[in-house]
Amino acid sequence: MLFFFLGLFSITQATEELYDYPIIGIDLGTTYSSVCIFRDDKVEIIPNEYGFKSTPTVVAFNGTFLIGEEAKEQGIINPQNTFYDIKRLTGRTYLDPNVNRVKKGLPFTIMQENDKICIKVSQPRNKSNKIFNIDYIQAKVLTKLKNIASSYLGVPVKNAVISIPIGFNDIQKQATIDIAEIAGLKVVRLISEPNAAVIAYGRDYVTEKTNIFVFDFGGGTLDIAATIVTKQKFEEIDNSSEMNLGGEDFDFNVVKYLVDQIYNSTGMNLTDHKKANQALKIEAQKAKETLSSQEIAHIRISNLIEGYDFQYNLTREKFEEVNQDLFDRVISTINSTFIVSETQIEDIDEVILVGGSSRIPKVQEIVEKRFVHSKIIKDRIQDELVCIGAAILANSLTKQLEKQYRFVEIKRTAISYGVETDKEDMNIIIPRLSRYPLVLSRFYTTIEDYQTGISINIFQGESEFTEYNEKIGNFKLSGIQKATKGVPEIEITFALNQNGMLTATAFDLNTKSSSQLAIQIKNKKRLTQEDIDNLRKENEQEEKLDREKIQTISKLKKYHMQFLNDIKKSKYKYALGESQLYEIKEILNTSSKWLEDNRYKLQTTTQDFQNELQNLKNSLDKILNRQQLRDSNQDL
Ligand SMILES: Nc1ncnc2c1ncn2[C@@H]1O[C@H](COP(=O)(O)OP(=O)(O)OP(=O)(O)O)[C@@H](O)[C@H]1O
Numbered sequence: 001m002l003f004f005f006l007g008l009f010s011i012t013q014a015t016e017e018l019y020d021y022p023i024i025g026i027d028l029g030t031t032y033s034s035v036c037i038f039r040d041d042k043v044e045i046i047p048n049e050y051g052f053k054s055t056p057t058v059v060a061f062n063g064t065f066l067i068g069e070e071a072k073e074q075g076i077i078n079p080q081n082t083f084y085d086i087k088r089l090t091g092r093t094y095l096d097p098n099v100n101r102v103k104k105g106l107p108f109t110i111m112q113e114n115d116k117i118c119i120k121v122s123q124p125r126n127k128s129n130k131i132f133n134i135d136y137i138q139a140k141v142l143t144k145l146k147n148i149a150s151s152y153l154g155v156p157v158k159n160a161v162i163s164i165p166i167g168f169n170d171i172q173k174q175a176t177i178d179i180a181e182i183a184g185l186k187v188v189r190l191i192s193e194p195n196a197a198v199i200a201y202g203r204d205y206v207t208e209k210t211n212i213f214v215f216d217f218g219g220g221t222l223d224i225a226a227t228i229v230t231k232q233k234f235e236e237i238d239n240s241s242e243m244n245l246g247g248e249d250f251d252f253n254v255v256k257y258l259v260d261q262i263y264n265s266t267g268m269n270l271t272d273h274k275k276a277n278q279a280l281k282i283e284a285q286k287a288k289e290t291l292s293s294q295e296i297a298h299i300r301i302s303n304l305i306e307g308y309d310f311q312y313n314l315t316r317e318k319f320e321e322v323n324q325d326l327f328d329r330v331i332s333t334i335n336s337t338f339i340v341s342e343t344q345i346e347d348i349d350e351v352i353l354v355g356g357s358s359r360i361p362k363v364q365e366i367v368e369k370r371f372v373h374s375k376i377i378k379d380r381i382q383d384e385l386v387c388i389g390a391a392i393l394a395n396s397l398t399k400q401l402e403k404q405y406r407f408v409e410i411k412r413t414a415i416s417y418g419v420e421t422d423k424e425d426m427n428i429i430i431p432r433l434s435r436y437p438l439v440l441s442r443f444y445t446t447i448e449d450y451q452t453g454i455s456i457n458i459f460q461g462e463s464e465f466t467e468y469n470e471k472i473g474n475f476k477l478s479g480i481q482k483a484t485k486g487v488p489e490i491e492i493t494f495a496l497n498q499n500g501m502l503t504a505t506a507f508d509l510n511t512k513s514s515s516q517l518a519i520q521i522k523n524k525k526r527l528t529q530e531d532i533d534n535l536r537k538e539n540e541q542e543e544k545l546d547r548e549k550i551q552t553i554s555k556l557k558k559y560h561m562q563f564l565n566d567i568k569k570s571k572y573k574y575a576l577g578e579s580q581l582y583e584i585k586e587i588l589n590t591s592s593k594w595l596e597d598n599r600y601k602l603q604t605t606t607q608d609f610q611n612e613l614q615n616l617k618n619s620l621d622k623i624l625n626r627q628q629l630r631d632s633n634q635d636l
């Protein structure tokens with residue numbers, strides 16, 4: 001039943017909670033993720049097992065999970081089981097048009113199960129399919145980052161600040177918190193990506209009050225924020241976000257263009273050829289990056305499909321033409337930032353360019369043309385700025401601070417919150433760009449005589465009609481005063497916490513009946529607490545299995561690499577002749593080759609690796625024993 005608006009509200013602020021050290025900062029990016037820690041009065045970017053500052057946001061499944069570098073590396077041979085771009089699906093429903101669009105460009109199978117988006121993986125070995133919730137897959141990346149940090153710090157890490165795109169609505173924020181929980185991490189705070197970047201930048205480079213425009217153009221989203229920054233304070237003035245605009249879209253456009261070129265020149269239609277598309281995608285991304293510093297990129301893919309070698313020279317001019325639609329969207333996103341705010345483009349002192357896609361020359365040109373009065377900072381920008389900012393905020397939330405960098409944070413909502421009133425109108429309670437945390441109430445009444453209950457639908461969005469906004473929750477208030485329409489007085493209160501997430505309550509002023517909704521708990525499309533607990537346990541179990549597989553593989557690798565050296569240091573140093581050494585080398589080479597072929601194979605299990613290791617040891621021992629026997633016979 002519907003109801004309409006009567007009158008207005010009140011405001012309050014929430015206090016800050018503190019947590020145990022260490023709290024890590026995580027930038028969970030669409031394409032790359034990183035993890036940082038504040039230690040000894042500075043932020044350390046924690047390297048992954050290969051020494052890299054960022055880890056690909058890629059997960060593969062080949063019986064067990066591969067995460068990061070290894071998952072990305074085998075993507076080309078195993079496209080159907082290599083998952084990326086999942087952040088673009090976070091907190092969405094399967095029928096969301098954005099999901100449909102993203103899904104089309106991905107080589108793995110996205111499906112719906114129990115209202116949730118899942119990935120289907122076929123397992124040829126036991127002829128069955130495996131289905132994974134996408135939150136579970138994302139949790140694998142967070143698990144990896146958590147483990148990288150835990151081994152670096154030498155203590156288990158449990159708390160994190162995670163950065164998210166500005167445009168994430170409450171469901172997407174809650175999804176991020178749930179994903180972390182599956183990975184065994186408590187999110188002590190979410191921070192928007194550009195805000196994190198500007199905190200990091202302000203700390204190192206700002207000496208006096210400066211109006212900074214952050215332009216964070218990553219793999220999946222464009223996030224921008226106009227801020228006023230001093231060393232100790234940052235205030236968000238305005239913000240804007242394009243949720244489906246990032247480096248991946250440039251790659252998709254280029255792939256589409258190349259597929260058309262191949263069709264025109266050979267008549268072959270590769271639109272649905274997953275392996276070829278994956279190979280083209282990898283090369284398109286490389287070409288795009290090359291074109292940021294060069295005028296031409298040479299794309300060469302041998303055996304793109306059976307017997308067909310592909311070559312194409314992509315010019316920067318053609319790249320810009322193919323992606324014109326994306327550049328136009330960049331312009332309109334920048335322009336939308338200054339429509340309502342008091343700060344205008346001329347007031348911006350510095351523009352900081354963050355995110356890999358802001359290296360595209362045409363993007364820089366757009367920014368330079370728009371901000372003629374501002375200093376454009378593009379040379380001091382580290383890829384990890386967002387993560388560094390998250391770690392600085394994390395440090396300020398610890399109980400046992402090392403040395404604290406104190407700052408005041410003034411954040412503003414990116415999307416309006418409201419309720420649906422009569423005729424499906426959106427009645428806004430918290431407008432866009434409100435400072436938060438805050439609590440606001442509005443008063444409503446009934447539209448029918450003797451109505452005793454109401455159903456309250458909560459939406460986020462800017463349209464005056466709920467149809468075009470995102471429904472983020474629903475709850476009911478019963479026990480309303482039995483009276484003619486317009487008489488009951490119902491107070492609806494929206495409270496935004498430090499993460500900018502909503503708790504809604506409704507209260508009948510006359511009967512004192514009340515009802516409360518924390519959006520995150522009641523949304524049917526989301527995981528329940530029970531689902532999360534089960535997935536967390538499953539993840540812990542798999543972490544154990546994955547560790548076993550990785551350990552077996554590294555033992556095998558170690559054998560391949562070290563055995564000959566170890567021999568040279570052992571008592572067999574002089575005993576082994578040329579022919580035995582040759583035999584050993586052959587055995588090691590064959591086993592290395594086997595490992596290379598099987599490392600990423602779906603069918604090869606931990607047991608297979610263990611068997612290979614055991615067989616290798618047996619064969620090598622046999623040679624050594626033979627030698628020993630011969631030596632001892634000679635001694636006789
Ligand atoms: N030199 C370059 N020229 C053009 N694009 C680049 C360059 N270097 C990196 N990129 C692109 O930047 C994107 C990755 O940027 P970044 O790591 O900032 O994104 P992300 O943090 O993973 O994504 P998001 O913040 O959108 O979730 C990729 O699409 C990559 O191809």
Ligand SMILES: [Mg+2]
Nearest residue numbers: 029218355386
């Ligand atoms: Mg990013």
